[in-house]
Structure formats: C-alpha cells, structure tokens
Amino acid sequence: MQKIISxxxxxxxxxxxxxxxxxxxxxxxxxxxxxELVNNVKQLWWKRFVKDREDIVGISSAILMNPKVWAxxxxxxxxxxxxxxxxxxxxxxxxxxxxxxxxxxxxxxSGKDFTEERQFNLMFKTFIGPVDDEASTVYLRxxxxxxxxxxxxxxxxxxxxxxxxxxAQIGKAFRNEITPGNFIFRVLEFEQMEIEYFIEExxxxxxxxxxxxxxxSWLVDALGVNPGNFVIREHEKxxxxxxxxxxxxxxxxYPFGQEELYGLAYRTxxxxxxxxxxxxxxxxxxxxxxxxVERTILALLCDAHNEEKDRVxxxxxxxxxxxxxxxxxxxxxxxxxxxKARKVFEMLKNDFTAVWDDRGNIGKRYYxxxxxxxxxxxxxxxxxLQDDTVTLRDRDSMKQERIxxxxxxxxxxxxxx
Ligand code: ATP
Numbered sequence: 476m477q478k479i480i481s482x483x484x485x486x487x488x489x490x491x492x493x494x495x496x497x498x499x500x501x502x503x504x505x506x507x508x509x510x511e512l513v514n515n516v517k518q519l520w521w522k523r524f525v526k527d528r529e530d531i532v533g534i535s536s537a538i539l540m541n542p543k544v545w546a547x548x549x550x551x552x553x554x555x556x557x558x559x560x561x562x563x564x565x566x567x568x569x570x571x572x573x574x575x576x577x578x579x580x581x582x583x584x585s586g587k588d589f590t591e592e593r594q595f596n597l598m599f600k601t602f603i604g605p606v607d608d609e610a611s612t613v614y615l616r617x618x619x620x621x622x623x624x625x626x627x628x629x630x631x632x633x634x635x636x637x638x639x640x641x642x643a644q645i646g647k648a649f650r651n652e653i654t655p656g657n658f659i660f661r662v663l664e665f666e667q668m669e670i671e672y673f674i675e676e677x678x679x680x681x682x683x684x685x686x687x688x689x690x691x692s693w694l695v696d697a698l699g700v701n702p703g704n705f706v707i708r709e710h711e712k713x714x715x716x717x718x719x720x721x722x723x724x725x726x727x728x729y730p731f732g733q734e735e736l737y738g739l740a741y742r743t744x745x746x747x748x749x750x751x752x753x754x755x756x757x758x759x760x761x762x763x764x765x766x767x768v769e770r771t772i773l774a775l776l777c778d779a780h781n782e783e784k785d786r787v788x789x790x791x792x793x794x795x796x797x798x799x800x801x802x803x804x805x806x807x808x809x810x811x812x813x814x815k816a817r818k819v820f821e822m823l824k825n826d827f828t829a830v831w832d833d834r835g836n837i838g839k840r841y842y843x844x845x846x847x848x849x850x851x852x853x854x855x856x857x858x859x860l861q862d863d864t865v866t867l868r869d870r871d872s873m874k875q876e877r878i879x880x881x882x883x884x885x886x887x888x889x890x891x892x
Contacts, residue, residue: 476657476658476729476730476731478780479658479730479776479777479780480658482776482780482787482789482846483506483509483776486506486508486846486847487506487507487508487509488505488506488508488509488512488776488847489503489504489505489506489509489658489659489772490503490504490505490506491503491504492504500656501652501656501661501662501663502662502663502664503658503659503662503769507797508797508798508847509772509797511797511798511828512772512775512791512795512796512797513666513768513772515794515795515796515797516698516768516771516772516775516795517645517666517668517768519697519698519794519795520645520668520693520697520766521533521643521645521668523693523697524641524643524668524670525643530636530639530640530641531640531641531642531643531670531672532630532634532636532640532641532642532643533642533643533644533645534622534623534626534630534642534643534644535644535645535646536619536622536623536625536626536644536646537622538615538616538646538647538649539601539603539613539614539615539616540613540614540616540621540622540625541613542612542613542614544621544625544750545598545614545621547749547750548621548624548718548746548749548750549717549718549745549749550598550614550617550621551596551598553716553717554596554597554598554617555594555595555596555597556569556570556571556594556595556597556653557569557570557571557592557593557594557595558570558592558593558594558595558653559573559589559590559591559592559593560589560590560593561581561583561584561586561588561589562586562588562589562590563581563584563586563588564581564583564584564586566581566582566583566584567595567653568581568582568653568654569653569654570592572654573589595651595653596651597617597650597651597652598614598615598617598649598650598651599614599615599617599649599650599651599663600612600613600614601613601614601615615649616647616648616649617648617649617650618648618667618669618765619644619645619646619647619648619667619669620669620671620742620746620763620765621746622644622646623642623643623644623669623671624671624746624747624750624752625750625752626642627642627673627747627750627752627754628752630642631754638673638674638675638754638759639672639673639674639675639678639682640672640673641670641671641672641673642670642671642673643668643669643670643671644667644668644669645666645667645668645669645768646666646667647664647665647666647667648664648665648666648667649663649664649665650663650665651663657729657731657734658773659769659770659772659773660729660731660734660769660770660773662769665767665768665769666767666768666769667765667766667767667768668765668766668767668768669763669764669765669766670763670764670765671742671761671763672686672761672762672763672764673747673754673759673760673761674759674760674761674762675757675759675760676744676760678760679741679743679760679762682762683721683739683741683762686739686762686764687707687723687739689764690725690737690739690764690766691707691725693766694725694737698771698775698792698795699778699779699791699792699795700727700774700775700778701778704727704728704774704777704778705725705726705727705728705736705774706725706726706728706733707723707724707725707726708723708724708726709721709722709723710722710723710724716740717745718740718742718743718745718746719740719741719742719743720741720743721740721741722738722739722740722741723738723739724736724737724738724739725737725738725739727770727773727774727777729773729774729777730777735770736767736770736771736774737764737765737766737767737770738763738764738765739762739763739764739765740762740763740765741760741761741762741763742760742761742762742763743760743761744758744759744760744761745761746761747759747761775791775795776789779791779848786841786842786845786846787842787845787846788845788846788848788870788871789845789846789847789848790848790870790871791848793850793890793891793892794891794892795848796847796848796849796850797828797847797848797849798828798829798830798844798847798848798849799827799828799829799849799850799851799887799891800823800827800828800829800830800849800850800851800852800853800887801829801830801831801832801840801844801849801851801852801853802816802819802820802823802829802830802831802832802852802853802855803816803831803832803833803837803840803852803853803854803855804816804817804833804854804855805837805854805855805856805857807833807834811860812855812856812857812859812860813833815855815859815860816831816833816854816855816859817831819853819855819865819880819883822880822883822884823853823883823884823887826884826887826888827887827891830844830849832844837854840852841868841873844870845870848870849870850869850870850871850890850891851867851868851869851870851887851890851891852867852868852870853865853866853867853868853883854866854868858877859880863879863880863881864877864878864879864880865877865878865880865883866878867883867886
C-alpha cells in the first residue's frame with residue numbers, strides 16, 4: 476500500500492488534501508494523472524450504462540436538497556453509525572470496527588475501556604443564508620440516489636420511458652466518516668456512479684441477478700480487474716440498510732484487507748413510496764447498482780501495479796491509461812531530431828492523449844512511462860530523418876518495432892481499443 480501511495484504522490488495521481496497546511500484527514504486531491512484516470516473511468520461508465528442503452532437516462536442533480544428529502548428517505552433518523560469512545564484517549568471508533576479490526580482494543584492507546592454505543596449521524600450539515608440556526612439547516616447529500624428518486628416523475632414525464640427503466644447519475648456524496656482512511660478507500664467527500672433501475676415487484680430477483688452479472692462484467696471486461704481479486708458477499712439480515720431487502724457487496728482484496736468496492740441493493744419500493752411517487756397507479760420497485768469512483772481508482776491501481784525485474788509497470792487497460800502515447804526525440808540536444816519528434820507529437824496529440832518527454836536517456840523515459848501506464852512510446856532517431864520511420868515500443872511486451880510515421884495513427888487506434 477505504501478508503494479502505491481508513494482507512486483501516486485510522486486507521479487501526480489493523488490495528493491494529500493490541503494497538504495501545505497498540514498493536510499486535512501481523509502481528504503485527497505487528484506493530480507494531473509489522477510484526474511485523467513478518473514475521467515476515463517467515468518466516461519467509460521457513462522458510455523456503457525447510459526449512452527449505449529435505450530432503457531437508462533442520465534441526470535445531474537443538486538447536492539443541496541430540501542431537508543424534507545432526508546426526513547422522508549429515513550437518513551435523518553437512520554443514517555448513523557454506532558460509535559464508542561475510548562475512555563482513556565477519547566478516540567472515537569465505529570463499534571463494528573472496534574470488534575472486527577481492532578479486537579476490542581483501542582488503536583490509539585491499547586486501552587480496553589469504552590463508553591456505551593451512541594448513534595452518530597453521518598450527514599454533514601451546513602446553513603443556507605446568514606443565520607446558522609435549525610430552520611436554515613441543509614445537508615450535503617450522503618448519496619446521489621435521492622436526486623434520482625425525487626426526479627422520478629420529471630424524468631418519466633419527459634422521456635416517456637416504460638418499466639423497466641433506469642436513471643443514472645455520477646456525482647459527489649459526503650459522509651462524516653469517523654473511522655479513518657486507508658488512503659482514498661474511506662474519504663469524507665467522494666463520487667458515486669449510481670443507477671436506480673425501476674421495475675415491477677415480480678421482476679426483482681431476475682433483475683438483481685442481471686445487475687450482478689453486469690457489475691461483474693464491468694469490473695472484468697471493461698476495467699480489466701483480475702476476477703481472482705474480488706469476491707461477492709451477501710449481507711446478513713443484521714447488516715442491511717434501512718431500505719434494503721437484499722444487498723450484495725463486491726469486495727476487493729486491497730493490500731489492507733478485503734473490503735467493499737461496490738454494492739448492489741434491492742431497495743424495494745421504499746424510496747418512491749416515501750416520496751409519494753407512483754407510475755400509472757403503482758409504485759415501482761428499485762434495484763440499485765452503486766459504484767464508488769475513489770474505490771474503483773484504488774482497486775485499479777492495486778490491480779495494475781506490477782513489480783518486474785527492473786521496472787515497475789502499471790498495467791492499466793489502454794482505455795484507462797492517463798496518457799496513451801509518449802513521444803521522444805532520441806537525443807534532446809540534436810535540433811533536427813527534436814524538430815522531427817515535435818512534428819510526430821503534434822500530429823498525434825489531437826487524436827490521442829499524448830505526452831512529450833526529452834529528459835534523461837531512453838531507458839529512463841521508458842521506466843517513467845511504464846510507471847504511469849502509458850501503453851506506447853515512440854522514439855524518433857537518426858533513421859527517422861532518412862526514412863520517416865519511428866520505433867514503437869509496447870508497455871507490456873516491451874517489444875520494439877519500426878513503423879512508418881504515416882501508419883502510426885491507424886496502428887495506435889487499433890491497439891488502443
Ligand atoms: P462502508 O460499509 O464501507 O462504509 P457503505 O456500505 O456505507 O460503505 P454505500 O452506502 O453502499 O457504502 O455506498 C455506495 C458506494 O459508495 C460504496 O460501494 C463505495 O464504493 C462508495 N463509498 C461509500 N462510502 C465511501 C467513503 N467514505 N469513501 C469512498 N467511497 C465510499
């Protein structure tokens with residue numbers, strides 16, 4: 476885990492939040508490479524689950540909502556973790572984590588004496604207007620789901636979709652998490668990619684199974700995650716959220732242990748009923764696949780991180796790699812090589828996310844690109860000046876081949892699929 480965190484910081488995937496002021500616990504910022512990876516994941520998800528389908532449409536709803544939403548959805552009452560406090564060092568912990576992860580011993584001072592469990596609501600509060608009193612309290616949404624439920628009628632009226640159909644959204648959610656961290660695994664502010672899929676009650680089991688298969692295929696086929704690195708676990712009755720009749724978690728084997736990556740829940744008709752929404756006299760039921768962006772990024776980084784004999788290589792699928800191709804002049808101090816390589820770079824950069832590198836020697840540049848997952852490197856050398864060919868080097872096989880500049884675009888397009 477330390478190796479991944481340090482690579483993320485060193486190469487610009489993820490920085491500690493507010494770092495120059497000593498940081499802010501459980502907040503992180505995505506850097507230049509991180510934001511490319513995040514955008515690639517989100518675009519792939521949106522294409523697969525919204526654009527390529529006729530039965531799902533997207534929305535983007537506001538983070539701040541009328542507090543009545545959270546009263547109706549049960550979050551004001553039920554969205555709480557049971558907390559205990561160590562009587563010696565006053566650290567607060569989730570009661571379930573104390574038992575499962577810390578063997579009833581305080582991780583701060585090894586004390587064993589704790590207060591009784593107390594419910595702690597995870598929603599962040601803020602205020603609208605100049606007065607911070609109860610009447611002006613609003614909440615930062617703790618899930619994107621409610622934005623889709625309260626827009627159910629608007630979406631159905633404007634699209635005229637018939638059951639079964641879904642609403643999808645990618646957006647920020649906020650939770651005042653107590654138990655810290657593990658890098659970007661548990662953060663205060665994160666993004667969810669969520670679908671509310673509306674069905675008739677009789678169809679819930681088959682729809683649940685369908686979405687379980689879809690989620691698995693997203694992980695394995697779209698993201699290229701090794702199927703041996705995650706498991707599917709069904710929630711015990713006692714673990715189920717207040718709205719759910721059946722939930723499964725996709726758990727990834729992170730370096731710090733096997734933990735939730737995604738969830739799939741049968742939310743029944745709980746939410747639409749709570750908001751008094753119906754369709755042609757009946758209240759649809761809901762299957763909800765939910766995908767956390769930060770946990771996707773963390774799973775991808777863990778999954779793709781390979782240490783080979785003399786290199787570290789991030790074997791992300793080309794579609795996810797922040798840069799698709801790096802272009803180098805063999806020598807940075809030969810203007811004719813630099814000029815030729817710049818031409819190749821300019822030619823490619825409109826079609827592919829390309830990066831220029833002329834520091835150090837070729838070996839170092841390959842090492843540097845392998846570490847950030849760049850699938851292809853192109854070098855212009857003295858032969859290029861004679862015959863308009865370049866060396867194309869493949870990240871995974873490390874094979875190098877001579878390619879005509881005029882064929883580069885076609886070859887890259889084919890191989891980057
Ligand atoms: P956990 O049990 O780990 O607290 P949860 O069961 O409360 O998670 P859900 O309410 O199912 O999580 O949230 C849906 C998805 O949002 C999760 O599967 C996860 O990918 C993501 N997620 C939830 N909480 C966080 C968080 N604090 N930081 C990052 N991602 C999160």
